[in-house]
Amino acid sequence: MSEGNSSVLEELAQLLGENGIRQQPDDYLPEVVLKPETTEQVSGILKICSAAGQPLIPIGGKTGLVSGHVRTGDELGLSMERMNAIEEIDVTNRTMTVQAGCILQVAAEAAQEKDLLLPLDLGARGTATVGGNVSTNAGGNMVIRYGMTRDMVLGLEVVLADGTIINSLNKMLKNNTGYDIKQWFIGAEGTLGVVTRVVLRLRPHPRSQNIAFVAVDSFTNVQGLLHHLDSRAGGSLSAFEVLWPEFYDYITREESTHRPPLPHGSPYYVLVETQGSDESGDAEKFETILEEAMEAGLVSDAVLTRSQSERNALWEIRDDVLAFFNLGFFVPFDVSVTLDKMEDFVRDIRAAMKQHEDPICVIFGHLGDCNLHVFLGSRNVETFDSDAVEELCYSTVERYQGSISAEHGIGIAKREKLACSRSPEEIALMATMKKTLDPGNILNPNKLLPEAFT
């Protein structure tokens, strides 16, 4: 805080009380963090900051991967940590209303206690907040079946930059009464308003989980397998996770704790899962569908598991992303390309990385969603060049008309790369929206939009 703004802090202290403000030095995060307990306090904060031109960063669980919660100057933090209540689980309408600071896992477990599913799951579940998930339009493990966070938000309460409270806490699946305002704020990374409450759509909790791990010998067959499962599983396909051999071979190497479920040497491995409503019937159907895939030549080898521990072991192979951090130095990318271009995209990235000394080039992803995670770097810190791998990855994404951010958002990390995936007209239109809803540029400034557009 500059000294000239100390009167702003006094006003905020009066509004929030002594437990409502935390101050601590920090190199990256806001040093002064406001902790409102009510939407009205959020509104009050924004009125004060708006009048003073004091910028703010809305803060959830701080698990974002694009530095959306990191300060760029003297922004205050606006933490939703004390607004973390589950206000209602409505079993009749299968909805849940939570405050923005509610931890995702807490919300998901509360739904499960009512035998309902909040179909949003991601690695940071124990720390990430629902408000943060909404503001970043989080993806995760069940997108292929249930969509992104956007697809499960029925209603929102949001506070605008000038303190206006917009209550759009709709619970109905169909509501065509004018512009669907909530869509403007989902995925806007806190730059257009502060999400304070959310109505989420819940689903029946699945009763069966069926998993197989398969080897596939060509990308054409990977596509064919996805289409086959999508067609034959009748809406119950819940995961289609593809591992390229650089991922699989390393994670299941001899020294690893993971036993390889299938021999090394295949060009593609796929973890497939269905979730259904009929424990015995679904298992049988899953087997039939896989047999069909083998007969059609789509799958060259397969392991089907029955016990929960074996299922967990398969998911642990896919989820052990942290193991790669022992391998060396790399940038973890989160990109999308359409299925028809994916094989060429991977080929180009691999070919370019082969030019590097000691390359790291690990690729895996939620293929059904077009989403690839790509780790590019070097086993040797001296030959690691993060700028070079960024340039390689994003220019290749641009060439294949892909997305530089499938599910992580833009934040600070990707703002200057936005033009790889969006046209100047689109970015200019985004900037128009930003100027309209936040004319003083106080809501998470210097994020999402390239500097030239702010």
Next chain:
Amino acid sequence: MSEGNSSVLEELAQLLGENGIRQQPDDYLPEVVLKPETTEQVSGILKICSAAGQPLIPIGGKTGLVSGHVRTGDELGLSMERMNAIEEIDVTNRTMTVQAGCILQVAAEAAQEKDLLLPLDLGARGTATVGGNVSTNAGGNMVIRYGMTRDMVLGLEVVLADGTIINSLNKMLKNNTGYDIKQWFIGAEGTLGVVTRVVLRLRPHPRSQNIAFVAVDSFTNVQGLLHHLDSRAGGSLSAFEVLWPEFYDYITREESTHRPPLPHGSPYYVLVETQGSDESGDAEKFETILEEAMEAGLVSDAVLTRSQSERNALWEIRDDVLAFFNLGFFVPFDVSVTLDKMEDFVRDIRAAMKQHEDPICVIFGHLGDCNLHVFLGSRNVETFDSDAVEELCYSTVERYQGSISAEHGIGIAKREKLACSRSPEEIALMATMKKTLDPGNILNPNKLLPEAFT
């Protein structure tokens, strides 16, 4: 057209050529209709009209039910009828790219030829255009399983009021690169921009259809049946259409062409349908699920059909809405209320209608989507008072915090009722958006927003 604007017409004629403009007198529709063939022409039209302050009405199939395509002054029509091409069906990515003027049924049939499903279906399918469906966020018969039009739009091309072409023709399921611009235009009824091209997500075509018609003896059991089917059908529930007895008894009365599949006298009838991927297995599972419902006392009587002609006969009962137009004079409403409030909502509407002479009070709906269609009026033109039934319906919706438009939109018909379902802050925010994107108020003016906000 006022004479002062004749130079605008000259400019437009030069841009579009002689086949690009149609003129004919009309009491309701625009008398001068522009028929561009390319997005660039749409852009040119908007530049000319923007400069001249000449208002326009984007026109699709003119099947909307809220007069969104009706003129309020000297607006020009901007018909998409010549931009009706299916540009691509991408079977690898399961997407389809169409021009806005493509007829819904044409698009759906083209998808079906590739064994894919465009999961949007509604009565006006043979005339409505995809651009119109997008601009009104159309609902229809498969929302319970696949969502509204919004949920199947992956990408859009839209032309802004000033002629700027925004190309957001994304094909990827995951794309978190900044604000999701397309959401702003879906459901905006042509008031924020002109949709010119659309990328739609396609699904595998279902291989089985299972239908039952059941009688249910209480609303609690209607809810219980919906939850049971939703949980047990594992994502394949594709219809849950509830008919109140005033609907069922009339449509299947002795003089009608429809044979009653179940005896009269039940308080609720429900048409349930699943669509799956396994012809024999799905039929067996459907029977099991229905048996469970009967054993649990959720269903008092049921008819299960096996032949396609019997299935069609059941759907024809639900779809024969036109039959009521012989009954008398009524206003057809399209509203939503949450499930927990629906029984009371219907009770109040019925009680109020009992006070009328010769009342018509017919209720049916897509219950799984919270959507009720309600016909309120009189068998006698002399006692029919459309203002009174509007007042009754909308004030009751407001009391139960429902939506005055589930799937039809606002247009002219409901603009002055918008405040029944939206707060002043929401409406003011919508007006801000309108002023930002269409500062000259040339795009479908006098629609959607109440007059006080324009």
